[in-house]
Amino acid sequence: MLIGRIVLLAAVILGAAPASATERILTLKFGDDSRRFTAAELLARPDAATLAIPNDVSYKRAMTYRAVPMLAVIGAAALKDADTIEARASDGFVSQIPAELVKKAAEGGSVPWIAIEDPDAPWPNLDGQQHSGGPFYLVWENPERSGIGSEQWPFALVGLTAVEHPVHRWPQLAVDAALPETAPERRGQASFITNCMPCHRLKGAGQGEIGPDLGQPMNVTAYVTPAGIRAIVRDPKAVRTWPKQQMTGFTAEQIPDAELDALIAFLAHMAKR
Ligand code: HEC
Numbered sequence: 001m002l003i004g005r006i007v008l009l010a011a012v013i014l015g016a017a018p019a020s021a022t023e024r025i026l027t028l029k030f031g032d033d034s035r036r037f038t039a040a041e042l043l044a045r046p047d048a049a050t051l052a053i054p055n056d057v058s059y060k061r062a063m064t065y066r067a068v069p070m071l072a073v074i075g076a077a078a079l080k081d082a083d084t085i086e087a088r089a090s091d092g093f094v095s096q097i098p099a100e101l102v103k104k105a106a107e108g109g110s111v112p113w114i115a116i117e118d119p120d121a122p123w124p125n126l127d128g129q130q131h132s133g134g135p136f137y138l139v140w141e142n143p144e145r146s147g148i149g150s151e152q153w154p155f156a157l158v159g160l161t162a163v164e165h166p167v168h169r170w171p172q173l174a175v176d177a178a179l180p181e182t183a184p185e186r187r188g189q190a191s192f193i194t195n196c197m198p199c200h201r202l203k204g205a206g207q208g209e210i211g212p213d214l215g216q217p218m219n220v221t222a223y224v225t226p227a228g229i230r231a232i233v234r235d236p237k238a239v240r241t242w243p244k245q246q247m248t249g250f251t252a253e254q255i256p257d258a259e260l261d262a263l264i265a266f267l268a269h270m271a272k273r
Pocket of ligand 1: 151192195196197198199200210211212214220224229232233236244245246247248250263
């Protein structure tokens with residue numbers, strides 16, 4: 001019986017391995033519409049173009065890609081009713097991108113492109129990693145126009161899915177409704193969703209699998225001081241070092257001091273709810 005199971009398991013693993021190793025698939029799910037694209041299919045689209053990115057967020061230098069416009073691949077009709085696009089990467093990084101940012105591409109905003117790694121001309125490895133940013137990578141043309149953040153450039157992209165706003169999906173993220181519209185906790189919530197939730201969950205909210213949950217079992221503000229959190233966000237290596245350090249710091253340009261204070265106010269607020 002046990003041997004039978006092992007043989008069956010081996011068959012399943014062996015059967016699955018070649019597909020994941022050689023096939024490069026991007027899955028799009030918008031409403032009832034689910035589509036799968038291979039790299040070759042996307043590269044063959046008539047709107048595939050050569051795109052120069054002067055300040056690539058993941059490679060930290062100028063890069064040139066073959067890429068297709070994300071808006072055209074999704075289709076304006078499919079995007080119409082979407083609130084948020086969940087961009088999932090194979091390493092457990094999951095970014096919640098407001099659909100508004102993608103729609104704005106048609107009105108002079110930043111333009112998102114899906115860069116596609118050509119297996120015959122692979123991209124270089126990412127800094128300090130054993131792999132490139134491929135096979136698919138979400139990059140932005142003129143990111144400053146819509147204020148695109150560093151965590152809105154998911155590499156190793158495997159899926160784009162239309163989802164509800166994170167606060168609707170995970171009510172535990174909600175702030176006290178009695179807080180004024182301009183309360184820092186509200187701005188902090190938005191900053192957390194954009195900058196931290198791709199890696200960290202909060203009381204189970206989120207899909208990220210890279211970093212620890214910052215809300216449970218103990219809220220991070222219960223054991224790290226505000227000064228400590230500030231130091232970790234600015235430069236994690238200044239606080240702790242070990243080999244697999246996956247969190248990169250955020251400059252004051254990426255998260256201004258006032259926004260960081262709001263973010264900490266939000267985390268502390270969550271500890272009381
Ligand atoms: C790219 C993924 C990633 C992003 C984005 C990220 N973190 Fe992290 N974070 C980690 C990982 C992984 C750890 C565990 C330590 C390590 O490997 O660096 C961590 C550790 C931490 C810790 C220490 C927790 C503890 O218990 O020791 C804090 C606090 C923290 N992050 C806060 C934040 C905040 C706030 C943001 C958003 C501004 C953020 N992180 C964004 C991946 C990330």
